[in-house]
Amino acid sequence: MPATLTIGRLASAADVHIETVRYYQRIGLLQEPLRPLGGVRRYGPPDVARLQFIRRAKSMGFTLDEIAGLLQLTGRRACEQTRRLTEYKLLDVRRKLENLKQLEVELVQLADHCACAPRGGRCPTLDFLRQEDRVPKPHATLTEAVNHTT
Secondary structure (H helix, E strand, O other): OOOOEOHHHHHHHHOOOHHHHHHHHHOOOOOOOOOOOOOOOOEOHHHHHHHHHHHHHHHOOOOHHHHHHHHHOOOOOHHHHHHHHHHHHHHHHHHHHHHHHHHHHHHHHHHHHHHHOOOOOOOHHHHHHHOOOOOOOOOOOHHHHHHHHO
């Protein structure tokens, strides 16, 4: 199939916005075809496939830099390199899940402290958020801060 899609139809076919297509072109993830004299740039199925690849990789948590690397992989070692990157992503996801589980526990505790706070009294959550004397680690000091302010 020849390159017959305008940028708008390309974006629609790949389920992305036109500005996303332009951004990917600016950063080198997608080539910008030449504009024929007095004409409109045209895109083809390989461009749609590339945008769909990028979209799927982004949905799996890969960064644009990592996606650029994935797009360049070819040959015998491509699968090995992809596996290593995927395993790294998996470890990152597991770490984030653990952090989110800890955050959930701490937020439940904080909500419980708020529920027990006397009406019209100090709010443990607001006290925590207003602390100026230190910059807390994300969620790691919520319980400590609540216990400190109550």
